[in-house]
Amino acid sequence: MAALADPVPDPRIAAAAAGDRAAAEAIARELVPRVRNLVRYLLRGDARTDDVAQEALIAVLRGLGSFRGEGRFEAWVDRIVARTTFSTIKRIRAETQPAEVEAMAVDTENRTDAYTERRELAAALDRLQPDQREALVLHFAVGMTVPEIAETLGAPFETVRSRLRLGKAALREALGGRDAL
Amino acid sequence: MRSELTDLDLERMFTLDAGAGPARAIDAGAEAAIVAAALSGAGFAPRGGGGGGGGGAKLSLIGGGLVITAAIVAWIVVRRPSSVDRRPEADLRPQTSDLRLSDPDDGRPTTDDDPVIIDTPVIVTAEKPKTNAVTSPAKRDHHVETPAAPHVETAPAPAPAPQDLLAEANAARAAKDWAKADGLYAQVAGMKNAFAAQTALVADGQLRLEHMHDANGAIERFRAALAMNSRGALAEDARWGLAEAEKARGDRDAEAKALDEFLAHHADSPLADRARARRKELAAP
Numbered sequence: 129m130a131a132l133a134d135p136v137p138d139p140r141i142a143a144a145a146a147g148d149r150a151a152a153e154a155i156a157r158e159l160v161p162r163v164r165n166l167v168r169y170l171l172r173g174d175a176r177t178d179d180v181a182q183e184a185l186i187a188v189l190r191g192l193g194s195f196r197g198e199g200r201f202e203a204w205v206d207r208i209v210a211r212t213t214f215s216t217i218k219r220i221r222a223e224t225q226p227a228e229v230e231a232m233a234v235d236t237e238n239r240t241d242a243y244t245e246r247r248e249l250a251a252a253l254d255r256l257q258p259d260q261r262e263a264l265v266l267h268f269a270v271g272m273t274v275p276e277i278a279e280t281l282g283a284p285f286e287t288v289r290s291r292l293r294l295g296k297a298a299l300r301e302a303l304g305g306r307d308a309l
Numbered sequence: 310m311r312s313e314l315t316d317l318d319l320e321r322m323f324t325l326d327a328g329a330g331p332a333r334a335i336d337a338g339a340e341a342a343i344v345a346a347a348l349s350g351a352g353f354a355p356r357g358g359g360g361g362g363g364g365g366a367k368l369s370l371i372g373g374g375l376v377i378t379a380a381i382v383a384w385i386v387v388r389r390p391s392s393v394d395r396r397p398e399a400d401l402r403p404q405t406s407d408l409r410l411s412d413p414d415d416g417r418p419t420t421d422d423d424p425v426i427i428d429t430p431v432i433v434t435a436e437k438p439k440t441n442a443v444t445s446p447a448k449r450d451h452h453v454e455t456p457a458a459p460h461v462e463t464a465p466a467p468a469p470a471p472q473d474l475l476a477e478a479n480a481a482r483a484a485k486d487w488a489k490a491d492g493l494y495a496q497v498a499g500m501k502n503a504f505a506a507q508t509a510l511v512a513d514g515q516l517r518l519e520h521m522h523d524a525n526g527a528i529e530r531f532r533a534a535l536a537m538n539s540r541g542a543l544a545e546d547a548r549w550g551l552a553e554a555e556k557a558r559g560d561r562d563a564e565a566k567a568l569d570e571f572l573a574h575h576a577d578s579p580l581a582d583r584a585r586a587r588r589k590e591l592a593a594p
Contacts, residue, residue, distance in 0.1 A: 149353045156344045164332035164343075166325055174333045181332075182343050182350070189351035191577050206325070208577075215540050242329035249322055250331035268316075268323035300314050 137197035145192040152189055160185060162202065163209050165246075169265045170213045172254045184212040206270045210280065217258070252302035260295030263288055471497045471505035478512070487520045498530075503537055510534035511543050514550050524557040545575045552584065565591045 144152035164181040171177060188208050195204050253261050259281075266272045266280060278288045469477075478493035494513035498506050514530035517523040527550060534547040552567035568588045572581060 147353070149348065152351070152353050153344060153348055156347055157340070160340050160343055160347075161332070162325060164335075165330065168330075168332040169323070169325075177332050178335070178339070178343060182347050185343065185347035186350040189347060189353070194577055219540060243334065244330075245322065246330035247333075264319075265323070268319045269325045296314075296316075296319065299319075303314070 137195075138201065141192055141195055141197075141201060144189070145195070152192070155192075156185055156189060159188065159205060163188070163205070166206055166209050166265075166269060167213050168250055169253065169269050170210065170262065171217065172258070172261075176216070180213055180216045181209075183216065184209040187212045203271065207280075210266060210270055214262070214281075248303070252299055255302045256295060256298050257291075259283075260291045260298060263291035264295040264299065267292055471500050471502050471509075475505065475509065475512075478509070482516065485520075487516060490516055491521065498533070507534045507537045507543050510537070511546050511550065514547065514554070518550060518554050518557060524554045527554040527557075539574075545571075545578055545580075548574060549578075549580055549584075552587075556587075561591050 138155075140148075140151040140155055144155055160181065163184050164177055167181045167184060168174065168177045171180060188205050191208055195201065253264070256264070262281060263277055266277045267274070272280065274285060274288050274292070277283075277292075278285045281288065283291075474493050474497045478490045478497070481487075481490035481493060491513060494509040494516065497509035498513065500506055510530045511534045514527040514534065517530065518527035531547040531550045531554065535544060535551075538544065548567065548571040552564055552571055555564035555567050565588060568584045568591070571578070571584050572588070575581060578584075
């Protein structure tokens with residue numbers, strides 16, 4: 129992943145944009161865990177994570193030609209993944225009754241502390257209001273500023289600030305019982 | 310204490326990297342399946358498929374049909390045959406669950422290593438001697454009694470699976486047998502599997518537009534594809550196809566509207582610049 133995070137654009141990106149399958153495959157392989165993780169942060173429950181991650185990865189690969197190298201490649205990827213995931217969330221909300229959304233089990237057996245911690249964080253996010261969750265993930269995971277979140281979510285600046293404030297309080301509440309993370 | 314949770318803590322907790330969750334851990338095979346499907350969905354030809362690469366969506370869309378081929382390939386790669394797929398279906402209901410990579414049985418994504426289930430039952434009947442009547446003119450008068458070979462009787466053949474029909478349609482297309490490809494796509498479009506049906510509708514729309522001079526038929530199919538799933542990898546192709554079909558019909562207003570729709574949904578598409586340029590042309594007096 130270090131190569132993709134380098135300030136000098138990875139030559140594989142241009143190669144993949146020009147149709148080099150091997151380059152595209154190498155990029156996709158490196159990105160897939162990150163994409164799945166971001167999708168899971170944004171999406172309630174595990175059930176649709178891989179479907180949405182796959183759609184997001186397609187969007188990333190199809191958009192490679194539009195990456196200008198003006199920032200970190202991963203940040204560019206994160207924004208595409210977030211956008212794709214939001215589209216899916218809208219669709220899911222239109223199709224699914226809230227009761228149908230699965231509750232997540234935290235599978236902690238034989239896992240690292242970091243994995244367990246993040247699974248618990250995702251489980252806590254699952255209990256938040258969706259708009260608060262989205263604001264929190266965009267801010268803390270994707271690194272967006274409040275104005276960027278406002279633009280991404282199509283919500284007023286003050287609304288986003290409010291969602292972040294309330295979301296943090298709700299997250300603390302949802303994570304209650306664990307002092308050290 | 311939770312009340313001491315600072316923004317710094319949250320930044321650390323939300324670290325986004327290549328490992329350690331929060332997505333559920335999956336094995337390398339499942340990850341590879343996601344990558345393979347994404348590559349195909351993005352228009353990169355399968356390894357060893359010739360051509361040295363897909364050229365991304367731009368080539369796929371401009372070339373017409375390639376992305377559909379890729380979608381078909383992706384779909385074939387990630388699906389394993391099931392009895393459900395082999396039943397004749399005539400239900401066009403959108404079934405977004407069919408877009409999933411996960412096997413609903415176990416929640417685990419399928420991989421190339423998964424066993425392929427062949428569900429064509431074979432019935433072997435008991436041997437019994439038979440009299441073969443030879444009916445060629447030269448031998449009409451010479452009835453020859455021969456012991457019959459063991460008779461293997463198969464159960465009535467199930468309806469072909471959608472992936473087989475799509476592969477056959479592709480072959481027909483490659484052979485420039487447009488009518489046959491059209492018929493096969495229509496067959497798949499009537500099946501229950503939404504991903505296959507949508508793929509077939511978009512492919513058939515392109516076929517009608519590019520090779521059968523049937524812009525109206527193309528529009529009908531692109532609209533039907535969008536009605537099944539207005540997002541996802543194939544929606545871009547369908548919306549672009551709609552604009553092209555309206556252009557072919559010479560309906561400038563409808564074309565402008567289709568281009569607006571395309572740009573509203575796919576502003577980052579490799580075709581967006583072309584769409585904007587054409588939109589300007591249409592707006593000019």
